[in-house]
Amino acid sequence: MDIIDLDEKYKETFMVCLEDWSDEMKEAGNHKHKWYNEMKNKGLGVKLAVENEKVVGMIQYLPIEYSFAEGQNLFVILCIWVHGYKEGVGNFQKRGIGKALLQAAENDVKSKGANGMVAWGLSLPFWMRAKWFKKHGYLKVDKQKMQVLLWKPFTNDAMPPKWIKQKKVPELVPGKVKVTAFINGWCPAQNIVFERAKKATKEFGDNVIFEEIHTNNREHYLEWGITDALFIDNKEMRTGPPPSYEKIKNRISKRVKRLS
Ligand SMILES: CC(C)(COP(=O)(O)OP(=O)(O)OC[C@H]1O[C@@H](n2cnc3c(N)ncnc32)[C@H](O)[C@@H]1OP(=O)(O)O)[C@@H](O)C(=O)NCCC(=O)NCCS
Incomplete structure (x- = not known):
């Protein structure tokens, strides 16, 4: 298994989060392409885990100022995903691929001079579990309902991140x-x-x-x-x-x- 940077060959697989077998993904439109085209020049990092020319895992992270949290000189992991369904490439979880992806992303942002890495996860035992990051040295810093914000500082002067909170809800329109x-x-x-x-x-x-x-x-x-x-x-x-x-x-x- 190799950890590589996203390249042209695997771009479309990344765009559907490795689920090229899924009919639902066909409903997702081209929003991720647009997002990617904008963020690729703003410090977005994407690493893929590739085995026998198939992508089996991915991690994407970007500078905190483009994320849902605030902080200084930190990167945020939007998503880490090791393919876990039986469809497509099959289940590749629990073989150390997640750990290898996280390590590669951390090394990348350290080499860019970042003060730390931020992640989010659920306090519940499914989907992206906060507990998994805790096992990898991340500390809880903030909580919003079931979502936990965690971080791993790399330097002594690193300042902890904070969630950006919801400010309002849409207003009603009379008669509609x-x-x-x-x-x-x-x-x-x-x-x-x-x-x-x-x-x-x-x-x-x-x-x-x-x-x-x-x-x-x-x-x-x-x-x-x-x-x-x-x-x-x-x-x-x-x-x-x-x-x-x-x-x-x-x-x-x-x-x-x-x-x-
Ligand atoms: C969280 C996640 C990234 C972890 O990836 P992973 O490749 O399964 O992680 P690892 O293999 O590094 O570690 C997972 C477990 O497997 C164990 N493991 C690692 N190598 C192993 C091996 N060779 N044999 C058996 N077990 C092993 C680890 O000890 C670890 O155990 P733990 O969970 O009890 O701590 C993955 O489970 C995942 O993608 N989950 C869904 C996340 C999600 O929903 N993402 C979308 C959010 S937008």
Whole structure:
């Protein structure tokens, strides 16, 4: 197994988070491409784990000033993922690949002179577990509901990061249902939610307004303190894992019925 920097050969596999077997991924649009094209010149790092010319793991990290946290001279891991499904390349977890990816990313940002690495994880025992980072020397610094912010300082003068908190919720529009979709672009699962919501909205004609907020634009992000989310009126809908098209449509439909 080799750890390499993202190259042209594997770019499309990276764009679908190694899930080129997944039909759902076809619904994600080109948001990750757009995000990548913007961030590749802003310090984004992507390492891939490759075995027999197949990508089996990935890690992506960027300077903290483009992330959901604030801090100085730190990098943030947006996502680490070792393919764990039986489809496609199969399950490659628990073979030390995650550890090797994390090590490679840390070495990279150290060589760039960063003061530390930041990560996020869930306090629950599934998906991206905060506990996994703790095993690798990361310390908890902040918490937001089930999400934990962790970091590993590399220097004595490193300052701990903080979450950027949500600042507001979308306002109601009298006589209409408003669907507000926040999209950053880096996460295909969230891009799927955005595309589904946009499509579902169209089924309701003039009763429903769709507002899209592109949070890779820093000004938009800082105004809201939200990276990816879906609101039907002022109620947030859970988006991880992505709700089905039908579920989103039903939620909108319930609100539309209350209009009359
Ligand atoms: C968290 C994650 C990156 C870890 O990757 P991984 O390759 O499975 O990690 P490692 O192999 O380095 O370590 C995992 C475990 O395997 C064990 N292990 C490592 N090498 C091993 C080997 N050769 N044989 C058996 N076990 C081994 C490690 O001791 C470790 O055990 P622990 O979990 O009890 O600490 C991976 O599980 C993952 O992708 N999870 C989903 C994360 C996710 O949802 N990402 C998307 C967020 S946007």
